[in-house]
Amino acid sequence: xxxxxxxxxxxxxxxxxxxxxxxxxLQNANLKINKGEFVAIEGPSGSGKSTLxxxxxxxxxxxxxxxxxxxxxxxxxxxxxxxxxxxKKIGFIFQFFNVIPSLTALQNVELPxxxxxxxxxxxxxxxxxxxxxxxxxKRLNHKPRELSGGETQRVAIARAMANDxxxxxxxxxxxxxxxxxxxxxxxxxxxxxxxGRTVVVITHDPTISRYARRKLKIIDGTITK
Numbered sequence: 374x375x376x377x378x379x380x381x382x383x384x385x386x387x388x389x390x391x392x393x394x395x396x397x398x399l400q401n402a403n404l405k406i407n408k409g410e411f412v413a414i415e416g417p418s419g420s421g422k423s424t425l426x427x428x429x430x431x432x433x434x435x436x437x438x439x440x441x442x443x444x445x446x447x448x449x450x451x452x453x454x455x456x457x458x459x460x461k462k463i464g465f466i467f468q469f470f471n472v473i474p475s476l477t478a479l480q481n482v483e484l485p486x487x488x489x490x491x492x493x494x495x496x497x498x499x500x501x502x503x504x505x506x507x508x509x510x511k512r513l514n515h516k517p518r519e520l521s522g523g524e525t526q527r528v529a530i531a532r533a534m535a536n537d538x539x540x541x542x543x544x545x546x547x548x549x550x551x552x553x554x555x556x557x558x559x560x561x562x563x564x565x566x567x568x569g570r571t572v573v574v575i576t577h578d579p580t581i582s583r584y585a586r587r588k589l590k591i592i593d594g595t596i597t598k
Contacts, residue, residue: 375407375408375409376407376408376444377405377406377407377408377441377444378406378407378408378442378443378539378540378571379404379405379406379429379440379441379442379540379571379573380404380405380406380439380440380441381402381403381404381405381425381428381429381438381439381440381441381596382403382438382439382440382441383401383402383403383437383438383439384399384401384402384403384404384425384428384435384437384438384439384440385397385399385400385401385402385435385436385437385438386398386399386421386424386428386433386435386436386594387436387437390436397594398421398424398594399421399424399425399428399435399594399595400421400593400594400595401438401595402421402425402438402591402594402595402596403596404425404429404589404596406571406573407571408539408569408571409566409569409570409571410566410571410572410573410586410587411562411563411566411571411572411574411584411585411586411587412572412573412574412585412586412587412588412589413574413576413581413582413585413587413588413589414573414574414575414576414588414589414590414591414596415576415577415579415582415588415589415590415591416575416577416590416591416592417577417592418577420591420592420593420594421591421593421594421595422544422575422576422577422591423544423575424594425575425591425596426542426544426575428440429442429542429573430459430463430465430542431447431450431455431456431458431459431463432455432459434447434448434449434450434455435448442458442462442463442540443462443539443540445458460485460488460489460536461536461538462538462539462540463538463539463540463541463542464532464533464534464535464536464538464540464541464542465533465541465542465543465544466526466529466530466533466541466542466543466544466546467529467543467544467545467546468544468545468546468548468549469549470517470522470525470526470528470529470549471529472517472525472528472529472532473517474516474517474518475516476516477513477514477515477516478504478509478512478513478514478515478516478517478520478528478531479497479500479501479504479513479514481517481528481529481532482500482503482504482528482531482532482535483496483497483500483535484532484535485532485535485536486499486500486535486536489536496535499535500531500535501513503531503532503534503535504527504528504531506531506534507527507528507530507531507561508527508557509524509527509528509531512524521554522549522550522551522554523550523551523553523554523555523557523558526546526549526550526554526558527557527558527561530558530561530562530565534565538570539570539571540570540571540573541562541565541570541571541572541573542573542575543562543572543573543574543575543576544575545575545576545577545578546558546562546574546576546581547559547576547578547580547581548576548577548578552580555578555580556580559580559581559584562574562584563584566586572585
């Protein structure tokens with residue numbers, strides 16, 4: 374039996390609880406994703422997609438319910454424990470890339486390894502290999518302003534892989550790209566998934582859903598098949 378890498382049980386996230394401004398971003402959400410899956414989670418704006426990503430990505434804690442990442446209950450962890458889970462187990466890719474403009478592609482990919490305490494020679498070699506893997510072997514010393522949107526997103530993917538995460542979480546990764554660049558990003562996700570990585574993409578792009586191995590929908594904070 375496959376072991377879930379993500380499991381949410383009766384998950385609620387309520388902002389401004391018990392006030393006139395109360396917002397129920399997640400409502401009794403249940404989710405199970407096994408290791409090695411490529412899952413797309415679709416939903417309209419305001420459906421709770423980003424809130425769900427923040428909860429399973431250790432960026433936020435639920436109001437009620439449980440979240441397990443690779444068998445660990447993260448629901449009651451403090452900020453330091455959550456940071457450790459993020460660093461060791463999760464790679465993030467965002468719609469607007471979140472790369473550092475003043476750093477080269479190589480330096481951006483090295484950054485998580487700097488925080489992890491890797492030796493300079495080791496991290497430069499690994500960052501180079503990761504950039505070559507996403508097709509940027511000739512753009513190592515280019516800064517984001519010298520790269521296209523698709524190339525910048527590839528830098529973000531390489532950076533997300535820097536600490537060998539067991540889980541890749543992507544939030545609208547093609548939302549800021551043209552169709553061709555978006556397809557190239559999807560192809561990279563498919564390749565990483567074929568190598569055994571678990572990939573979860575939050576999206577409203579139906580193209581991603583066609584290539585994912587499983588599709589879920591989130592509506593009004595509730596997950597449906």
